[in-house]
Amino acid sequence: MPKSILQQQLKKSAPFDSLPQETYLNLLRTHNMIAAAPSQLLKQHGLSSAQYNVLRILEAADAPGLPCLEIVSRMVTRVPDITRLIDRLKDAGLVSRTRSQTDRRVIRIKLTKKGYALIEELSEPLVDIHQQNLGHMTKTELVELNRLLVKAREAAEATAAAK
Template identity: 30%
Template sequence: MVTRRTLAELGITGTQASMLFMLAIGRCSTATELAREYRIDTSAVTRLLDRVEKRALLSRTRSYQDRRVVRLELTDSGRELAERMPDIFTDALQRAVQGFTPEEVGFLKSMLRRVHTNCSDEADEIIPRY
């Protein structure tokens, strides 16, 4: 649902939009951090960011402290797009749980947290977080 909406309204994939959101809220500032957060290969993140950069939604700036580090910065257009993401995420979630009782939603969240924890533990064994 998120990708359909971001493609239709923003012209980028849900993953690209989500990464812009992560940059906007300051959770990540480099491709390496995004790769760790999303648990995908840095080269895949770089390809995603190349497409977003071509749309002038972000820019890359080499760090003055460490020339090996390339910081990602949103342009004004990228920031405007990222600001739309909470509404898109919220709408998708509301549609997904439409017709559920509040108790069912609470139970679903609890079960999904447990699934996430189980999967995160397994992924940490394979791909350690630094």
Template identity: 35%
Template sequence: MLNLFIAGAHVRRAIEQVCRSYDLQFSHYNVLRILRGAHPEGYARCDIIDRMLDPSPDVTRLMDKLEDLDCVERRRSQADRRVTLHFITEAGLDLLQRMDPDIQAVQDSFAASVSDRDLAHLSRICEGLYSNMPHPDTEE
């Protein structure tokens, strides 16, 4: 497990360095990536938290920063006025598009250090780990 943590931290630091070069934190990038996947429908706050790599109860603060950057827009749901939906804006999509080559370079660097066969095997191992372990937020 220690090797898994070390390898994950190493790759994450490389992605965080890319994020810093765009004046973002990793969590901001993660939220934008999630909202790009939901574009154009958007997600409610709870749906974003469920999809985050590092779930944070302070998504509102993250959204405030992304809204200040004109990357996210919030609107009340028409179906349920109690729910606020979050949407990625064109500026947010443009930012991710500018970041994509730098993120891809980190992925390419990772892939270059491991054979395709080992990458596929690593992927299967990781999927086995997280699909068979109880989720920390649920009771056993």
């Protein structure tokens, strides 16, 4: 049996233990390659991908700011310490905190003008990076890839929810 492309790239002489293992490693390698350029761009602006994700969530929020738990529920990747992440964004002047007048226990996080400006500045370069990384694929291929990724993720989400 000929070696798979990933097997060749990793210079792995033995076959993978299973097709799911090879698929997982392919996903991991692909993520690392595709995430490098956006991560580098964000790093130049003092942001991590999780921090940028928070900014985009706040930008899209209908409400005047969101509580931390709502932000966490909308994140692409889970972070262990949302409070510290918000602290860093606040220290950078990108978000503000406001205590709710109706329920003093609730603190809403809101994007500042500086936060909106940074999102605006990063928007086009990030679109260009995504186009460079995935623009070679047809619309049909991208739709199918998205469908398969959701299908793969469903099992992991169900397992996580059961714990």
